[in-house]
Amino acid sequence: MKPKLVFKYLSLFFILLCLIQTIAPAAASSYITPTGEEGLTQDTSMIQDEMHKFDRNMDVWFMLMLVAFLMLFIKKFEWGVCLATLLTLAGSFISHSAIRQFVLGQAWNQDFIIMGIFCAITVVIAIGVFLGTIKTWQYLLVGILFAPAWLAIEWFMFTYLEGVVDPGGSMLVHMVAAYWGWGALIAIQEKRSFEEPFDTTTHSVSFVWLASMLLFVLWPSFVTALLPGDQVTWGMITTYMAGLGSVVSAYLTCVAFEKKVNPLVYTYALLAGMVSIGSPLISVGPWTALGIGLVAGIISATCFIKLHPWLCEKAGVFDVMGVHNLHGIPGIWGAVAGAIFAAGFVNIISLVGVIVISLVTGGITGIILKATRGEMEQKDLFSDDSIFLGWHPDPEPLPFRVADEGTPGNTLTSKTVE
Template identity: 55%
Template sequence: MKMYVKTVVALAAFLMVAVISFVLFLSGDSSASSGYTTTGDTGLENFKFVKNIMIWFMLMLVAFLMLFIKKYEWGVALAVLLSAAGSFVVYLAIKQFLFGVSIEEAWNQDLMLMGVICAITVVIAIGCFLGKLKMWQYFVAGILFAPVFLIVEWFLFGIGLEHEGLLHMVFGFNASDAGGSMLVHMCAAYFGLGVAIALREKRAFNEPMYTTTHSVSFVWLASMLLWVLWPSFVTALLPADQVFWGMMVCYLAGIGSIISAWIVCTAIQKKVNPLIYTYAMLAGPVAIGAPLLMIGPWAALVIGLIAGVISALSFIYLHPRLTKAIGALDVMGVHNLHGVAGWFGAIVAVIAIPLYGIDGADSLTNLVGAIGVFAISIALGIVIGFVLKLTRGKFPDEHMFSDDADFIKSEKPAE
């Protein structure tokens, strides 16, 4: 009977959303109903179209990057899809309806790019608290994250609709973060940590998180493909004439972290822990986001080498100490990759701006930007974490890091 009631409520909610969406569609700009038309350089529009698809591909690969827990692989995949869907739709809706612009003004390639960047940010963030919520709550987390991302975006750069960001209004400059070290990686890490802190799920510390060779092979595949595709992400919003430079320095930074993460893992633990290495090898591409257009290829290699060391050391030494200090487990070690490497990239940009005299950039703006992203993300993460905790209800021990409650399974149970 309870399941029947839940089904009816779910269907009613779906129909309500569908009706509201239909009304909003009818009230939109009718001139757009005949088809979307673009203005400007068709080649550039096609270039952005490819970028959109590649970033969506990267988003799905992030799911595979987190598929190592033996009894929670399907759960991770579904949580990624639901959180991405919720954040993407709400981001687009806020951009159009809250700011009162027509469909033709709001819907363009740049909007779609920012929508998928918002979605991939929340997908990274849920890695901090995967396995600690009911499945429907990941959809809610995605919905609630979209306004957080918009606040961070406005703080750093403005909202993209003829308005200035907070940093620009105060300091006269926007933050320099072409590849998203702050907007994406720091925001994801500290929002996710904020949620984890609010949930304060002590039982997570007792989960052994057993893996299989098969599940870790998925992680290897995802990490290597993400490494290849990363230049598409950091150059997504750049003018066409700057894309090659962004690609070049991104790959050099990635080469650096591939080398240094391996050296640290083998030097300290004698053998490579694949769940540390496959994450830490991506630290260079994460760190290069903020100084992307400020440095040359050899400097990028050095940044990658340092980032790989910092990330690997964070997994080995910082992770157990930090989780104990905050009383919450960062399940996927998001902070050790996206948090620390994001900070490193932001600090490199602060140092590089006065050294190279970057036009339209200011060190103080970037420093305040990084601190602000940290504060905004973790504070709002804690608030949303409390909302998720209050709505979670009873959460049995056997549901922790297990997808048995959400899927039909036909395999024979282990004896």
């Protein structure tokens, strides 16, 4: 079957499911404001917990959008990253919600929505591994296929195993994103990525700086979203301390290896401490968290500078955004730290299981993506040209302004066309 026909039938099926839900309200789970129920702590009510989680919920949605800007550095591939993010979000959140409601029988509340956006932010990170190597419509398919895999991993970690410690998602979010993405990458086998120059501009890298710094500020909302109110402050403290650790150590590592700071390496690696603190989040104190962050920054920057080129060459595939260096290896370090300071050996079992299940399910998805992608010309890889109307790789003068004589053709001045 041709890829266009596959997309057509998948789209119709997806729309049909949405329409069935719309015209069959009896099948819907109505939301009832919880009143008169005790909350997660003795001095809070359920409604207070719901309002407490509302702000964190919104912050995580904001963080997901910022992930797009964290990947927005390729000169000719910026709008496409944003569109890929939105399509992946839609596919994964809707699919995840449908499974939770109609298969698992769960009701809609703040926890329901938070878990849905956790699923979505995981796969949005994951597409960074193979971003730009599949067709635009396939990002919607990626999101739909990812949700059941993520729910299976969640079941393995917290139902099949007992005692796994991962409140901030070092494993469930970051490791899954890296190794599910790598599973798909290996199956897709797009070797032409090595030929791409990945040209950047100052403004595109500035977007990455802005996204990274805003993510740093918002990160405590992400890792404490499901915690009871009496643990939130502690989670905030350890998160910021771990983050400050990687801010320092990533800088020192960059300078030690290359004498100057590579802005793309640093803007990613400075977040490594916050990735790693996810598992031991509320099991360590501020200064231990700082130490975890210091180690994470060194590991992440070193992986970007040294491991990344070697690993991609040996594997024969290219991790476009270096997801393995920020989310994979620091996620493993976080799981190990969780084992050391809280959970013991069960975290190591979880770590291994997460890698295996993620690679396998990601590989299956990659096979489907490769089979449905069809031919994709080199010029369409990492490019907005084939996707958008009005796309131009270089700045163009506004139609109502002209350049002064003697100035470069694309330089705008205050001289106005009459």
